[in-house]
Amino acid sequence: MELTNKVVLDELVAYIPDSQDFLEAALGIQRIERIYDLRIDDLAKGILQDKQYSIRFTFRDRLAMGHLMFKQGDFLAAAKWYRMASKLEPKEDNKILNKILGDPTDILKLQYLKALFVYASVFSGDSQNNDEALAKVEKKFADIGNVDIDEFYLKLTKPENDIELEKQLYETQRPSTDFEKGCHGEFQSKSRLTCSYNHTTTPFLRLAPLKMEEVSRNPYIVMYHDVLYDSEIEVLKGQSDGFSNGFADEKNGSIIRDIVARHVWWSEESPIRERINQRIIDMTGLNISITEKIQVANYGLGTYFKPHFDYTSDGFQTPEVSTLGDRLVSVLFYASDVAQGGATVFPELKISIFPRIGSAIWWYNLYNNGTSDTRSKHSVCPVIQGDRWTLTMWIHLFPQMFKAPCLI
Numbered sequence: 001m002e003l004t005n006k007v008v009l010d011e012l013v014a015y016i017p018d019s020q021d022f023l024e025a026a027l028g029i030q031r032i033e034r035i036y037d038l039r040i041d042d043l044a045k046g047i048l049q050d051k052q053y054s055i056r057f058t059f060r061d062r063l064a065m066g067h068l069m070f071k072q073g074d075f076l077a078a079a080k081w082y083r084m085a086s087k088l089e090p091k092e093d094n095k096i097l098n099k100i101l102g103d104p105t106d107i108l109k110l111q112y113l114k115a116l117f118v119y120a121s122v123f124s125g126d127s128q129n130n131d132e133a134l135a136k137v138e139k140k141f142a143d144i145g146n147v148d149i150d151e152f153y154l155k156l157t158k159p160e161n162d163i164e165l166e167k168q169l170y171e172t173q174r175p176s177t178d179f180e181k182g183c184h185g186e187f188q189s190k191s192r193l194t195c196s197y198n199h200t201t202t203p204f205l206r207l208a209p210l211k212m213e214e215v216s217r218n219p220y221i222v223m224y225h226d227v228l229y230d231s232e233i234e235v236l237k238g239q240s241d242g243f244s245n246g247f248a249d250e251k252n253g254s255i256i257r258d259i260v261a262r263h264v265w266w267s268e269e270s271p272i273r274e275r276i277n278q279r280i281i282d283m284t285g286l287n288i289s290i291t292e293k294i295q296v297a298n299y300g301l302g303t304y305f306k307p308h309f310d311y312t313s314d315g316f317q318t319p320e321v322s323t324l325g326d327r328l329v330s331v332l333f334y335a336s337d338v339a340q341g342g343a344t345v346f347p348e349l350k351i352s353i354f355p356r357i358g359s360a361i362w363w364y365n366l367y368n369n370g371t372s373d374t375r376s377k378h379s380v381c382p383v384i385q386g387d388r389w390t391l392t393m394w395i396h397l398f399p400q401m402f403k404a405p406c407l408i
Contacts, residue, residue: 026068028302031382035180040080048384059088063104073130075119080169082112086157109153179307182345182352183381201285219375221363224283228358232272233335236296236391263297280331284362287399289324299388305380307347311365311372325397331362333391340384348375355388
């Protein structure tokens with residue numbers, strides 16, 4: 001019986017979150033807060049973009065987020081998280097946890113005061129940088145006792161003082177980048193763009209035209225609707241057994257790329273794969289090499305892809321590029337809706353495209369002379385709620401010798 005229990009426990013351990021899982025989740029939360037410009041006060045209460053969720057951050061959750069921000073040197077964010085932790089009491093049923101990890105209240109008091117002092121020292125100009133301020137604070141707190149810390153903490157958390165402190169913590173606003181504005185949905189829609197049925201790209205479309213929406217004319221970006229079906233999506237999601245974490249990939253074998261999504265390459269031939277290939281040909285009018293792979297990607301909570309280019313000068317030197325040429329066109333299918341977040345943003349063009357299941361977008365990464373078009377820089381906004389499933393194919397340059405001869 002004991003042996004059986006041990007086997008069961010050993011199997012369960014593999015599913016228990018470890019420190020890396022915690023770090024990834026915490027960084028995802030941090031990313032959502034920063035990119036969407038959320039108030040930590042609201043986030044801690046489970047309010048995201050004015051939507052109240054049933055789950056709220058516990059005392060230890062808030063404390064842990066404060067510790068992470070403190071460790072990263074973001075003392076303003078650390079102070080905000082510690083402040084929210086100070087508004088909750090540790091639960092009575094956490095006595096066993098407190099015996100193992102220690103009483104978190106004393107840690108909170110000290111770290112909260114340290115974070116505030118470091119931020120205030122730099123903000124006021126008393127210290128040149130965080131390192132200098134932290135050294136001063138560590139020396140100062142080494143000379144005072146727990147009684148003084150308790151008194152200062154109690155004074156700080158009095159309602160009248162806390163209200164004033166909240167104003168000071170939130171009075172400084174960082175300007176949003178174009179990427180962040182796109183994630184917020186702040187970009188204005190382009191004028192004089194049209195929606196139509198495409199029945200000209202290939203002969204087949206005369207019988208079954210595709211719904212096409214112009215997103216941009218210069219550079220050319222279009223969105224097609226109802227071009228990926230539920231049955232195909234189920235097969236695509238079934239490829240998830242071989243998924244790997246995208247953030248672990250390397251750029252040219254040395255520098256880790258800043259991508260946090262799970263993905264797998266789909267290269268095997270199948271009827272569904274053939275249908276999708278033909279649909280891409282119908283949408284773009286370009287040739288697809290039989291060696292082209294399709295990337296299936298899944299973005300979970302807080303996952304994103306920073307602004308980047310798909311052409312090779314951004315570090316995507318792959319075997320396909322060596323034999324087929326640079327990535328001329330990117331074709332991106334949306335295999336899910338996303339409840340909140342997950343938009344595709346072109347920051348240079350001030351364009352945001354929010355996922356719509358069954359739709360696809362495609363754009364050129366190169367000019368007609370084959371040189372890189374920097375306007376094709378794009379990014380994926382962090383997912384707040386739900387999953388973002390996508391299917392991506394890159395169409396390479398060399399197979400277009402007769403389709404687009406001026407590019408070769």
